[in-house]
Amino acid sequence: MSATGEGISTDNATDATRVRAVGVDAARRGGWTPDIEARMAALETPVRELLGPDIESLAAADRITLVPDAHYPFHPSTGTVTDPAVVGSLVAHLERETDADIAVAGASDDRIAFGRTAAYLGYASLLEQFDADLVDLANGSRTEHVDTVDGRPTALSVPDRLAESAVVVVPSLRPTEAGPVAGAMRTLAGVVDRDGDPDRTPVAVTRAVSPDLAVLDATTAYDGDPVSANALFAGFAPAVDAVATSLLGRSPEADAALETTRGPEAEPVTVAGDVDFDRLRARIGDGDLPPADETHPAVSAAYRVYAAVAGDAVPPQLEGNR
Secondary structure (H helix, E strand, C coil): CECCECCEECCCCCHHHEEEEEECCHHHCCCCCCCHHHHHHHHHHHHHHHHHHHHHHHHCCCEEEEEECCCCCCCHHHCCCCCHHHHHHHHHHHHHHCCCEEEEEECCCCCCCHHHHHHHHCHHHHHCCCCEEEEECCCCCEEEEEEEECCEEEEEEEEHHHHCCEEEEECECCECCCCCECHHHHHHHHHHCCCCCCCCHHHHHHHHHCCCEEEEEEEEEECCCEEEEEEEEEECHHHHHHHHHHHCCCCHHHCHHHHHHHCCCCCCEEEEECCCHHHHHHHCCCCCCCCCCCCCHHHHHHHHHHHHHHCCCCCCCCCCCC
């Protein structure tokens, strides 16, 4: 085990195992900034640095689809969803540097419509300042795929928008309720087949979609409580997920989906950039999410303050508990 975590190193690596890291502007350090425009301003330079090596390949695409962790309308200050400011900063940079048709995508499920989640999180109003669309992948055309994962067939219905786009997955740094990291692979699986096998479906989805880039939003992480981590990471999805797994105190080798995707001979992942990985790892705990039927106090408190200040509606998980 290296100092930075099992399967994570600072040695040279191939593109498939190299993850770039950038810290955020000093103005953001020390806590949550409610003003989304201020958060985006603090993220402008880090996002430009982070996307630099990939912008040429992304600029060649006719379509770019960003898939954030927007599975439910938890307030972004909790770290349990991707901060819309990170997505807004990515959209702004991609609009400046490419001519692609850009969209931010999620998927409705039987709990809540994606449009409602996006409205609570602020995506609808945010994207009004850009030439970018908000897309509900549950409503578009799909193509059926069957992949064999660990010797078992895994059927998928993949949205054509993802199959026909350059895909940038933007997960938050948090665990799933079951314990493994949410990560890019499971964020992508959540908009394709949320009820699929938790170990095989992320593998099959990642193979079918082959995302061009994963950008880990570690500006605010969740390790049982929100943590101001003030960092962004970018690279291929499995490598970024290995980094996220290590930051949350889990072993990449213990994550069945990640282990299958990376393969038994996977090389250690390199983390390079201006983030002190070891120090960040020491700051982030290895806690879990609360059960699905229990709203964490941090979530309730953050959203109540937000609703009181902004005059916004209280989200559905709190509506009956005011």
